[in-house]
Amino acid sequence: MQSGSLRLERLTKRYAAATVVAEVSVAIPSGQFFSLLGPSGSGKTTTLSMIAGFVDPDEGRILIEDRDVTRLSPQYRELGMVFQNYALFPHLSVAENIAFPLRVRRFGNAEREERVTWALDVVRLAGFERRLPRELSGGQQQRVALARAVVFQPPVVLMDEPLGALDKNLRYQMQVEIKEIQRRLGMTVVYVTHDQEEAMNMSDVIAIMNHGRIEQMGAPTDVYERPGSIFAGKFLGEANLIEGRIDNLRSKSLAVAGGTILRASRAIVDEEIAEGAKHFVRPERIAVHAANDATGEAGSNRVAGKVARLSFLGNLVRYGVDIGAGELVTVDAQNSGRTPAFGVGDAVTAAWRPDDAILYHHG
Amino acid sequence: MASIRDADRVSDFDPAWLILPLALMLVSMFLLPIAWFFVRTLQDSGEGFAEIVDTIWTVLTSPAIRGSIVITNWIALVVTLVALLLAYPIAYMMARSRGVAFTLLVMCVVLPYFTSVIVRTYSWMVILGRQGLINSLLLWTGIVDEPVAMMYNTFAVVVGMAYVLLPYLVLTLYATMKGIDPSLLRAARGLGAGGFYIFRRVYLPLTLHGVFSGCLIVFILAIGFFITPALMGGPSDVMIAMLIEREVELTLNWPLAAIMSLFLLVVTLVLYSIYYRFANIERMMG
Numbered sequence: 001m002q003s004g005s006l007r008l009e010r011l012t013k014r015y016a017a018a019t020v021v022a023e024v025s026v027a028i029p030s031g032q033f034f035s036l037l038g039p040s041g042s043g044k045t046t047t048l049s050m051i052a053g054f055v056d057p058d059e060g061r062i063l064i065e066d067r068d069v070t071r072l073s074p075q076y077r078e079l080g081m082v083f084q085n086y087a088l089f090p091h092l093s094v095a096e097n098i099a100f101p102l103r104v105r106r107f108g109n110a111e112r113e114e115r116v117t118w119a120l121d122v123v124r125l126a127g128f129e130r131r132l133p134r135e136l137s138g139g140q141q142q143r144v145a146l147a148r149a150v151v152f153q154p155p156v157v158l159m160d161e162p163l164g165a166l167d168k169n170l171r172y173q174m175q176v177e178i179k180e181i182q183r184r185l186g187m188t189v190v191y192v193t194h195d196q197e198e199a200m201n202m203s204d205v206i207a208i209m210n211h212g213r214i215e216q217m218g219a220p221t222d223v224y225e226r227p228g229s230i231f232a233g234k235f236l237g238e239a240n241l242i243e244g245r246i247d248n249l250r251s252k253s254l255a256v257a258g259g260t261i262l263r264a265s266r267a268i269v270d271e272e273i274a275e276g277a278k279h280f281v282r283p284e285r286i287a288v289h290a291a292n293d294a295t296g297e298a299g300s301n302r303v304a305g306k307v308a309r310l311s312f313l314g315n316l317v318r319y320g321v322d323i324g325a326g327e328l329v330t331v332d333a334q335n336s337g338r339t340p341a342f343g344v345g346d347a348v349t350a351a352w353r354p355d356d357a358i359l360y361h362h363g
Numbered sequence: 364m365a366s367i368r369d370a371d372r373v374s375d376f377d378p379a380w381l382i383l384p385l386a387l388m389l390v391s392m393f394l395l396p397i398a399w400f401f402v403r404t405l406q407d408s409g410e411g412f413a414e415i416v417d418t419i420w421t422v423l424t425s426p427a428i429r430g431s432i433v434i435t436n437w438i439a440l441v442v443t444l445v446a447l448l449l450a451y452p453i454a455y456m457m458a459r460s461r462g463v464a465f466t467l468l469v470m471c472v473v474l475p476y477f478t479s480v481i482v483r484t485y486s487w488m489v490i491l492g493r494q495g496l497i498n499s500l501l502l503w504t505g506i507v508d509e510p511v512a513m514m515y516n517t518f519a520v521v522v523g524m525a526y527v528l529l530p531y532l533v534l535t536l537y538a539t540m541k542g543i544d545p546s547l548l549r550a551a552r553g554l555g556a557g558g559f560y561i562f563r564r565v566y567l568p569l570t571l572h573g574v575f576s577g578c579l580i581v582f583i584l585a586i587g588f589f590i591t592p593a594l595m596g597g598p599s600d601v602m603i604a605m606l607i608e609r610e611v612e613l614t615l616n617w618p619l620a621a622i623m624s625l626f627l628l629v630v631t632l633v634l635y636s637i638y639y640r641f642a643n644i645e646r647m648m649g
Binding site for chain 1: 544546547549550551552553554555556557560564565568569
């Protein structure tokens with residue numbers, strides 16, 4: 001597979017007065033799995049459509065392997081594409097669907113057959129050549145679409161929420177499979193999704209989009225552990241954002257209702273905050289102890305509260321701890337069988353390390 | 364579930380009864396007269412089944428009627444093809460356009476559909492006649508010295524009929540084209556296909572069942588056409604429906620008219636059953 005690099009330079013798209021994509025710049029090296037993650041209307045699909053050539057950008061450039069394709073018709077961009085609804089040709093057999101890009105490119109019979117067989121092997125659908133798309137399950141149709149996108153070995157494969165129509169279990173299975181195929185073939189993939197788990201599971205790099213801009217870009221762990229904005233933090237998993245006023249900006253400490261001081265390891269300016277500040281910490285980084293229990297690391301943030309809510313989710317127990325002034329802190333405790341269990345109304349202490357916390361303030 | 368639905372019902376009145384007036388009308392004004400017509404007139408054409416069949420055979424194979432059957436089928440076929448060639452691009456435009464353009468196109472197609480066939484046929488006579496619009500233009504520009512004969516021949520019949528029947532094809536094709544998932548065309552382009560290739564390999568195959576059912580409708584309607592060929596055709600353009608009318612009105616040979624009507628009815632029903640089977644399959648294919 002001759003996979004290639006993709007570069008977007010200050011890509012911009014406006015519809016009337018609204019700017020749907022604003023100066024998106026990205027460099028995706030060959031072989032990378034790159035995800036555009038964001039809520040609907042964030043501009044991720046428009047960005048993908050511009051890469052594909054279905055939407056003309058107003059400004060900026062698109063380069064595939066350093067070749068400027070900004071004004072090129074989609075027909076000549078040599079990109080593999082997997083669509084949300086698969087877009088399989090209903091009147092063509094599985095083999096003919098996969099052979100479509102090869103026929104367009106006038107491959108000889110022998111090579112065409114060889115490649116179709118290869119692609120069917122890759123997606124583990126050997127033996128389905130003669131079926132029609134409607135005779136396949138959703139997952140199988142998805143595989144055919146994938147085979148069709150990779151069969152002519154394009155430098156970059158674009159995928160637009162390809163798993164959106166599948167149920168949850170199948171979706172996870174397909175994520176693993178697509179990732180495996182991508183790694184094995186060394187494919188460069190641009191993947192659009194609004195599902196943060198999907199993005200984290202598959203991607204080398206995630207770009208979180210909001211209002212047409214990339215809010216944050218990085219490896220899944222980086223973006224998850226060190227969200228650059230409240231939006232990014234909230235979008236990529238569960239987040240506690242405890243309101244208060246800044247106690248001391250140099251020590252990144254926040255005073256919350258009741259006088260408790262919460263310290264963080266980092267302070268970030270976020271324009272979303274009009275006044276005051278917010279203390280960010282992920283639910284799984286918080287431990288709940290009995291109220292009089294003083295265990296835990298020295299220097300930890302400790303807040304007294306009461307269990308106000310409790311959800312049993314199987315692998316974990318999610319507590320809603322009321323720390324006063326209407327502030328409810330979510331805590332995820334692993335259901336390891338060794339942690340103490342609390343009930344609604346129990347007095348507890350929630351504790352977490354400043355290293356796991358971020359202070360967002362309006363600067 | 365069923366009990367909830369039963370409780371929802373306003374009364375015990377079975378809505379199937381609502382079809383009764385229509386059924387009565389169809390039976391009394393359509394089915395019974397036809398049956399009466401066939402039975403009465405065919406009785407006159409011979410004693411016993413074998414003799415009747417023999418008469419029918421003799422009639423249908425007589426030169427005049429055989430010629431008319433050939434001409435009728437030929438005209439219907441040409442009309443269908445002409446209408447298809449005209450309708451396909453119009454339907455395509457309709458399926459692709461939106462807003463004002465779409466409304467205009469729909470009006471152009473549907474408005475004539477609501478106008479009387481006679482009016483539309485006479486308009487064509489105005490356009491095609493010796494002193495008609497086209498001939499005046501041709502003479503004025505000096506392209507021809509004498510008016511071109513465009514009326515009272517097969518050409519005029521085909522033009523008139525294709526025009527009258529065009530909406531049926533346009534609307535059928537439009538429905539089919541509207542049903543094509545646009546992402547299929549985008550997928551084809553994204554995978555490297557050019558416009559003509561996409562048309563040949565994706566768009567056309569996906570509209571084929573619309574083409575087929577639309578053509579069948581037009582053909583069925585065309586073989587029974589009367590007004591347009593009667594007004595616009597020449598002496599040789601005698602279609603079956605015209606022949607039937609002549610037998611009934613002029614020669615008063617009702618048995619002959621009945622036999623030809625029966626023939627026309629059978630052909631129509633056979634074609635319709637093909638159309639129906641086809642429409643059914645279509646529905647099964649989703």
